[in-house]
Amino acid sequence: xxxxxxxxxxxxLAAAALAVAAWVAGAPYLARLDEPAxxxxxxxxxxxxxxxxxxxxxxxxxxxxxxxxxxxDDPPQGSxxxxxxxxxxxxxxxxxxxxxAVPVAVFSDIRCPNCRIMDARLAxxxxxxxxxxxxxxxELPVLGAGSVIAARALLAAESQGARQRLHDRLVRTxxxxxAAYVARVAEAIGLDxxxxxxDMQSDAVTADLRRSRAIADLFGFSGTPAFAIGxxxxxxxxxxxxxxxxxxxxxxxxxxxxxxx
Numbered sequence: 001x002x003x004x005x006x007x008x009x010x011x012x013l014a015a016a017a018l019a020v021a022a023w024v025a026g027a028p029y030l031a032r033l034d035e036p037a038x039x040x041x042x043x044x045x046x047x048x049x050x051x052x053x054x055x056x057x058x059x060x061x062x063x064x065x066x067x068x069x070x071x072x073d074d075p076p077q078g079s080x081x082x083x084x085x086x087x088x089x090x091x092x093x094x095x096x097x098x099x100x101a102v103p104v105a106v107f108s109d110i111r112c113p114n115c116r117i118m119d120a121r122l123a124x125x126x127x128x129x130x131x132x133x134x135x136x137x138x139e140l141p142v143l144g145a146g147s148v149i150a151a152r153a154l155l156a157a158e159s160q161g162a163r164q165r166l167h168d169r170l171v172r173t174x175x176x177x178x179a180a181y182v183a184r185v186a187e188a189i190g191l192d193x194x195x196x197x198x199d200m201q202s203d204a205v206t207a208d209l210r211r212s213r214a215i216a217d218l219f220g221f222s223g224t225p226a227f228a229i230g231x232x233x234x235x236x237x238x239x240x241x242x243x244x245x246x247x248x249x250x251x252x253x254x255x256x257x258x259x260x261x
Contacts, residue, residue, distance in 0.1 A: 048254035090255040156199035
């Protein structure tokens with residue numbers, strides 16, 4: 001049997017080389033196809049913040065204030081507290097942080113299943129690059145009295161350096177029922193339960209809840225989870241790919257690498 005003709009062999013090699021060259025040239029494009037397209041909408045009157053058009057839509061400043069179990073005479077929309085948030089939304093969401101990491105404000109309710117999903121996704125992002133983000137947690141108890149009790153307990157546990165530890169324990173319980181139940185859980189993980197119960201009713205904890213509610217009311221967060229990643233807000237869940245793309249987008253955004261104040 002005759003062997004392959006030389007010209008056919010050369011043609012096959014040339015075709016293979018062209019195929020490799022085409023793949024190499026097209027690889028960056030193919031990679032871009034896997035990257036999520038970030039679409040933003042402005043939030044008039046709340047500059048420099050914007051909304052990420054993914055998941056639930058945010059209706060800025062619309063509707064009634066969220067029910068968080070605070071006193072019925074709590075300041076309504078348009079209050080001095082909301083004016084304070086509007087004047088410096090970066091500080092309201094992220095505190096006086098200044099650094100290289102992108103600040104991520106997380107609004108959650110202990111009874112919210114989607115909050116747990118997003119906590120796991122953020123933890124995965126942080127594990128892959130610990131220096132990429134700095135998480136600031138806001139308690140937004142919108143799912144009843146048990147949520148309010150849990151939120152107060154979590155904020156009170158901050159003074160004992162155990163907020164995350166208590167959170168991790170409470171999310172594994174069937175439901176928070178009352179303060180006595182929270183006290184038993186606190187004791188089980190080694191906290192000073194009497195101190196926790198006292199701190200739960202402190203002015204500082206109430207002020208923290210009111211501040212988070214004011215942010216939620218102003219930005220129209222109608223439920224949880226809700227987020228401010230740098231200067232971009234979103235409501236609901238988002239895949240890890242979107243979180244990573246948004247963090248990269250916000251690395252030099254309005255609320256990143258800034259001076260305190």
